[in-house]
Amino acid sequence: MKIHEYQGKKLFREAGVPVPRGIVATSPEEAAAAYNELGGSLAVVKSQIHAGGRGKGTFKDNPDQRGVVLVRSADEARQNAERMLGKTLVTIQTGDEGKQVNTLFVEEGLDIARELYLGIVVDRETHCPVLIMSSEGGMEIEVVAEKSPEKILREHFDADMGLLPFQARNLAFALGMEGATVRAAEKFLTKICKFFVDNDCSMCEINPLIVTGDGQLVALDAKVTFDENALFRHKDFEPLRDLTEEEPAEVKAQKAGLSYVKLDGNIGCLVNGAGLAMSTMDLIKLHGGEPANFLDVGGGASVEAVTEAFRIILDDKNVKAVLVNIFGGIMKCDVIVEALMTAYDKVGFEVPLVVRLEGTNVEKARKMLEESGKDIITAADLTDAAKKVVGSIS
């Protein structure tokens, strides 16, 4: 689960991680008032969307307007807010369709001496969280990793002990810090790592992390993602979820216990199991088609789940045909076919439906399909299924 920068910074502040003073604005007037309240001679107006690259991103209807701007007066804050709020921001991470900006965060300007990179993730290889830092603040870490991997510093830490002070010092000295700044870094880094563990984050990125003219470390950005599997112990995070940032069909699917990801193609897929669902997408592509979605209906595949899955797939107006690929294991094929046929009638199909079944009780299931008199195309195997569904729309 992703949250906005302003929400992440509020949590940072509560955890004792220094952030600039900032105020949320949802109208141009609020943006101007925020500027006055901050009281400085410089402020930053930042678009709040769940995607990176906002500073370089531009608005769809106004290519000169950036997603993050420096302003030097309340009027300037207001004018920029007018050009940002309700408009669609396109960054390297949003895709061409962009994302609508509904909220701005107005922050005080700070005296920046240095910009660093900080990221925390769980390392699959060592099974521990790892704090990653680099002197190349503001740059994407993937780019640094490619161009100058020697500039990337890592400290793995134990989830229960947290980052140890000596590990923080290792990083601070390696980044060329001195004196009081080293002590500030020790505090900052141990606190941010504790924040990561305490809140079950799957990612925490601060880019840039700045060192101010007077040697303090401040989080100028906050990109925080929580582990969905751990939300049961963080019920207070639920209000932080911004549903306008999520694909409506994906939200709907989640409620029905389905795992769905919308894609750009025109062949809808309904599959049991995540690995088989991914492979089904690959198969369609391999045979010249374009998958419209990933959909894992789960192990149960009840009438309710299949009906909802069909509805979600068919709600996507790009979908010109649907492929059902089921490997019946413990869940028998005949039970799944019953669910399929009931759902088929409930939903009302107007596009070709190709069904490929294999596994437990498959003979019985195929017979049921054939005798149903429904306009369902059956396939003998994976390749046959892919050819038939791609063929049905070309």
Added chain:
Amino acid sequence: MSILVDEDTRIITQGITGKAGLFHSQQCRAYAAEFRPNENILVGGVTPGKGGEEVDGFPVFNTVREAVGETGANTSLIFVPPPFCADAILEAADAGIELIVAITEGVPVLDMSRVSYKLQDYPCTLIGPNCPGIITPGVAKIGIMPGYIHKPGSVGLISKSGTLTYEATWQLGNLGLGQSTAVGIGGDPIIGTSFIDLLDMFEDDPDTEAILLIGEIGGTAEIEAAEYISEHITKPVGAFIAGKTAPPGKRMGHAGAIISGGQGTAAEKMAALEAAGVVVAESPADMGSAVKRAIDKRKS
């Protein structure tokens, strides 16, 4: 022979009084009984607070320690809900269980980080979580896979996925290739046993002649496996990587199946495996035939 599961396997189920726990315990008992009707390999279960009860002939114990003491179990099959899974794994390890198979899906990743660290103190093997389990066809299964689609044979199968593994098993069967043991290692970012651990076990297993590795997008486990294969594995290996068409940044069902920071793409994994001499299937319809080609390539 086979790996991990054999005639001496004795299983307890943690979470046996739950619906899935009981159903699959019955299935595992029935599968092994097809081959050895006089033995019961599923010797009981654990549900704290329900000790002393019995469900469908399975004695229920309050603790794993008690269950091991009473039954001599050496293997645990875990179905407890995600918030309690880490605790269940460590309880099994502490009670001296040698093989722990965690089926539970949705375990927080930091819980697994802690479990992984703590398990270093115990001489046990953890498979999963979020996996279908293990089967040695014709002997026993510890998991949720349909037993009958597996045939005894000489292909060792290692996979991150469930139904995709069944698909592969079925394809192998159509080609007359059975399995020595099939292991689902799970689709989470942190899992107990990696491709490499199992490649090693299959390499040492005299009943395994070839290996099928089924991976997916996310992480770098398949790339490490490829490096390991080129240096240490002498047996023919076939492979398939799911998720060639998956867009970056989107989680494809499994918590681990996400391309992030340009890393973990199917293309780079396939290239690494091919460079290690592995026969890589382009299509999921060719997983079985990839193994066959790997075997034939070795013979010629």
